Amino acid sequence: MALFLGAIPFLGLAGVYAAASSARLSANPADKLLPSFEQMGTTFWRMATVPEVRTGDLTLWVDTFDSLQRLGLGLGVSVLLALTFGIAIGFVPHVRSALAPFLAAISLIPPITVLPILFITFGLGETAKVALIAVGTAPVMIRSVAQAVLDIPREQIVKVQTLGASVWQMVTRVVLPQVWPRLITALRLGLIPAFIFLISAEAIASTTGLGYRIFLVRRYLAMDVILPYVAWITLLAFLIDRALLLFSRRIFRWAFLEGEAL
Amino acid sequence: MSFVEVSRLTKRYGDTQVLERVNLSVAKGTFCTIVGASGCGKSTFLRILLSQEVQSSGTVSVDGTALPPEPTPDRGIVFQRYSVFPQLTVEDNLVLAEEFATARWTGRLFGSARSSAKQAVAETLSNIGLMAAKDRYPAQLSGGMQQRLAIAQALLMRPKILLLDEPFGALDPGIRVDMHDLLLRLWREMEMTVFMVTHDIHEAFKLGTRLLVFDKVRHDPDSPEAFGATVTYDLDLKSGPVTEPPTEIADIIYPRPEETTDARSS
Structure with a gap:
């Protein structure tokens, strides 16, 4: 029943689109704005299976692989920054006093405005794109990790001292384990901003990637490419999000025992 | 022979005096229960014994040596929540x-x-x-x-000393009785010195071999935070458990509403 109810909006949207598309196409069979599902399917299948004449690549898979690689590297850098700085800020009061205001200011810089600086510094290659994703997602993730550390009850830190733990053991056995699930939540929330920065960077300067492709074919009004690509990007984001949630539930089972998790 | 020695202990937070002139000498193996009204500094006293907080002045020594600046394994702690x-x-x-x-x-x-x-x-x-x-x-x-x-x-x-900060405050009365038995058994087996802060006066009289009541001796109606609390009653309970706690102690722990209104009107 829930599955059926959940499917209604999807089916409704598809129905409205199909009706609008067939109305336009019956008026003008060469219309490009609302291609039929069949046209989109054919184009998408061609991009996934037929090597491109000039490069010999399977366009869809090269685009997907390159984009996901950039996304993964950028978010990976963010995770490392979040763990090191987040735990230091949350755990050491002096580091917190020194860095928290700076971080609060940095996180207000609209990341896209940094993109020209990144292109000038790192050139138009991969580094600038990865750096944009990291710059855009790291501040928020650092703050969530720092908050997660602050949320650990003071009692637990005192308790672990009375069990004879060194500072290193305290961080690795009490602080880090309690931070992991919160970091994964931050990562999931950062996924869509990360995609925005990825697509923007690819749209401006790139030769491959999902963002590059949709902005390239925009010139030819190739909605039969753009629409399936948007759906494909959405599907990828959805799958990554679900995978992270399932992973977190399985590995950090203790964190999901109380309350509900989305 | 005194094991824990507290001398002229005070604790201030800014202008607020929490504890003042606390002098105490506790023998090894004592089960010391600590009662007092809310906010009288009994938990602060426990946190100082744990080295979770540092006193403003005065000394605390265990077995002749001053307390280390951080919590150490020779003093165990059980909080009301978040201990595990x-x-x-x-x-x-x-x-x-x-x-x-x-x-x-x-x-x-x-x-x-x-x-x-x-x-x-x-x-x-x-x-x-x-x-x-x-x-x-x-x-x-x-x-x-x-x-x-x-x-x-x-x-x-x-640990040589076990500190308990209202450990059973969130439990049902029936379960509390089981916990009392467990705690007394462990205390006898391990020959520890116990300090237990509690809000339940019956629990304090039942478990302790010594009962300390924290309360303010001096009051300034214009600035209630000017004076701190100290040990006002120090009862030896070794002769056996007291079933009916004296009313003057109950009045300190659970202040009657009319007394608080009196204080306000005066």
């Missing part, structure tokens, strides 16, 4: 102390070392009645089970 680690199962919560002691860098034991550490805590597990629940996480335990685990965990390092 939510990310570890019951068994792992108990193995943790051994892991800290042996694995300096990883803080973890593997393979045979881990199974022998698990075997070492098996007796403790059955002692506190959590053998069947050893693979559960704290969130899956009842409040009483969590506190039993917290007490067992605090005793793993065989």
Whole structure:
């Protein structure tokens, strides 16, 4: 029943689109704005299976692989920054006093405005794109990790001292384990901003990637490419999000025992 | 022979005086219960004994040496909540102390070392009645089970002093009685000195061999925070448990409403 109810909006949207598309196409069979599902399917299948004449690549898979690689590297850098700085800020009061205001200011810089600086510094290659994703997602993730550390009850830190733990053991056995699930939540929330920065960077300067492709074919009004690509990007984001949630539930089972998790 | 020696202890937070002129000498093996009204500084006193906080002036010494600046394994602690680690199962919560002691860098034991550490805590597990629940996480335990685990965990390092900060405050009365039996048994077995802060006067008289009442001696109606609390009653309960606590002590712990209105109108 829930599955059926959940499917209604999807089916409704598809129905409205199909009706609008067939109305336009019956008026003008060469219309490009609302291609039929069949046209989109054919184009998408061609991009996934037929090597491109000039490069010999399977366009869809090269685009997907390159984009996901950039996304993964950028978010990976963010995770490392979040763990090191987040735990230091949350755990050491002096580091917190020194860095928290700076971080609060940095996180207000609209990341896209940094993109020209990144292109000038790192050139138009991969580094600038990865750096944009990291710059855009790291501040928020650092703050969530720092908050997660602050949320650990003071009692637990005192308790672990009375069990004879060194500072290193305290961080690795009490602080880090309690931070992991919160970091994964931050990562999931950062996924869509990360995609925005990825697509923007690819749209401006790139030769491959999902963002590059949709902005390239925009010139030819190739909605039969753009629409399936948007759906494909959405599907990828959805799958990554679900995978992270399932992973977190399985590995950090203790964190999901109380309350509900989305 | 005094074991814990407190001399001219004071604690201030800014302008607020919490404790003043606390002098105390406690013999080894005493079960010391501490009562007092809310906000009278009894928990602060306990945190100073734990080195979680530092006194503003005065000295505290254990066995002749001043307290170290940080909490150490020779003083165990059980809080009202959050004493156990939510990310570890019951068994792992108990193995943790051994892991800290042996694995300096990883803080973890593997393979045979881990199974022998698990075997070492098996007796403790059955002692506190959590053998069947050893693979559960704290969130899956009842409040009483969590506190039993917290007490067992605090005793793993065989502390000379056990500090309890309202450990049974959140438990049902029926479960409290079971916890009292467990605590008294462990106290006798391990020959510890216990300091227990409680809000329940009957509990204080039942468990303690010595009862301390914290209260303010001096009052300034214009600035209630100007004076701190000290030990106003110090009762020896070794002769046997007192079933009916004296009313003057009950009045200190549970101030009657009309007294507070009197203080306001004067």
